Amino acid sequence: MKIDVADAGAGEEFTSRFDPRAFCGGVAAKLKRPRFLGIVASAALAMTMARKANGRVDGFVIEGVSAGGHNAPPRGPMQLSDEGEPVYGERDVPDLEKIRELGLPFWLAGSYGAPGKLAEALALGATGIQAGTAFASCEESGITSELKAQVIGLSREGNARVFTDPVASPTGFPFKVLQVEGTLSDSETYGARKRICNLGYLRRAYKKLDGSLGYRCPAEPVADYVRKGGLEADTVGRKCVCNGLLAAIGLARVDGVSDEPALLTAGVEVANIVQFVKPGSETYSSAEVVERLLKTED
Numbered sequence: 001m002k003i004d005v006a007d008a009g010a011g012e013e014f015t016s017r018f019d020p021r022a023f024c025g026g027v028a029a030k031l032k033r034p035r036f037l038g039i040v041a042s043a044a045l046a047m048t049m050a051r052k053a054n055g056r057v058d059g060f061v062i063e064g065v066s067a068g069g070h071n072a073p074p075r076g077p078m079q080l081s082d083e084g085e086p087v088y089g090e091r092d093v094p095d096l097e098k099i100r101e102l103g104l105p106f107w108l109a110g111s112y113g114a115p116g117k118l119a120e121a122l123a124l125g126a127t128g129i130q131a132g133t134a135f136a137s138c139e140e141s142g143i144t145s146e147l148k149a150q151v152i153g154l155s156r157e158g159n160a161r162v163f164t165d166p167v168a169s170p171t172g173f174p175f176k177v178l179q180v181e182g183t184l185s186d187s188e189t190y191g192a193r194k195r196i197c198n199l200g201y202l203r204r205a206y207k208k209l210d211g212s213l214g215y216r217c218p219a220e221p222v223a224d225y226v227r228k229g230g231l232e233a234d235t236v237g238r239k240c241v242c243n244g245l246l247a248a249i250g251l252a253r254v255d256g257v258s259d260e261p262a263l264l265t266a267g268v269e270v271a272n273i274v275q276f277v278k279p280g281s282e283t284y285s286s287a288e289v290v291e292r293l294l295k296t297e298d
C-alpha cells in the first residue's frame with residue numbers, strides 16, 4: 001500500500017507491506033470483506049470515490065459541518081471568523097441530488113441525532129442516519145461518568161458549546177472541541193500540560209536526510225518536531241488528541257508528575273442532549289436515545 005511521506009521528493013514512492021501469510025505463520029484465514037462506506041462531506045468526493053476507487057464502494061455517510069469529531073475543511077481558501085473558527089458557506093452543503101444519482105445507499109450525519117430527523121433523512125432519500133453526539137454522553141459511553149455529568153449539566157444550563165478548532169488536531173483537519181472547564185479546551189489547562197508524544201496514532205511519516213523514514217507530530221515537543229524538519233509555526237495551538245481522548249475515557253497517562261487532562265469532542269447538537277434525560281433521572285441510556293430518535297413528533 002502506498003503511504004504518504006512528508007518531505008519526499010517528487011515522484012518518490014513509499015510503500016507499506018503486510019503479508020497475511022507471514023503474519024498468520026502459514027495459511028492466512030479467509031476474511032469476509034466488510035462493507036465499505038466512505039465518510040464524505042461533498043458530492044464531488046462521493047462521485048470521485050464511487051467512480052475511481054479500485055474496489056467496491058458500498059455506500060456513503062454524508063457528514064455535515066455540525067458533526068462531532070473531525071470535520072472536512074471549508075471548500076476554497078481557509079477563512080476564519082472573528083472567533084477563529086473556519087467559515088463554511090453554501091458550497092459546503094452537500095448536493096444530495098448528485099449523491100442520490102449515484103444510486104448507492106447513504107446515511108446522513110451531523111445534527112441528525114434529534115427527534116424527527118430520521119424521518120427527514122428518509123424523505124431525502126437516505127437509508128438512515130449516523131449520530132454520535134447523542135450517544136457520547138449516554139450511560140454506555142466510555143467517557144468518564146464525571147465528564148458526562150459535567151456535559152449534561154452544561155446542556156441543562158444552556159452552556160454546552162463547541163469550538164471548531166482549525167489547528168487543535170495534529171491531522172490538520174478542523175476538530176470540534178467541547179468547551180469544558182478542566183479539559184484541554186481551557187487555555188490554562190492546555191498551557192500547563194507538558195508536551196509528550198508517547199502514543200503516536202496521528203504521527204506522520206517524513207523522509208529523513210539520510211533517506212530513511214521517521215515519524216513526527218505537530219503536537220509533540222516543539223524542539224523534537226523542528227529537529228525532524230517540521231515548521232515551528234505548525235506546532236502552535238496543537239492538542240495531543242491521542243492522550244486527550246484516552247483521558248476522556250479514564251485512561252489518562254499518570255506519570256507521577258502530571259495527569260493527562262481530557263479532551264472532549266461533540267457536535268453542535270450537544271446543546272440539546274439534556275432532552276434525553278427523563279424527569280427524575282441524571283443520566284440516560286442508549287436505548288432511550290434510540291427510542292427518542294425513532295419518534296416522529298415531540
Ligand SMILES: Cc1cc2nc3c(=O)[nH]c(=O)nc-3n(C[C@H](O)[C@H](O)[C@H](O)COP(=O)(O)O)c2cc1C
Binds near residue numbers: 069132136
Ligand atoms: C465523541 C465522538 C467521537 C467521534 N469519533 C469519530 C471517529 O473516530 N471517526 C469518525 O469517522 N467519526 C467520529 N465521530 C463522528 C461520528 O461518527 C458521527 O458522524 C457524528 O457524530 C454525527 O454527527 P453528530 O455529532 O451531530 O451526531 C465522532 C463523534 C463524536 C461525538
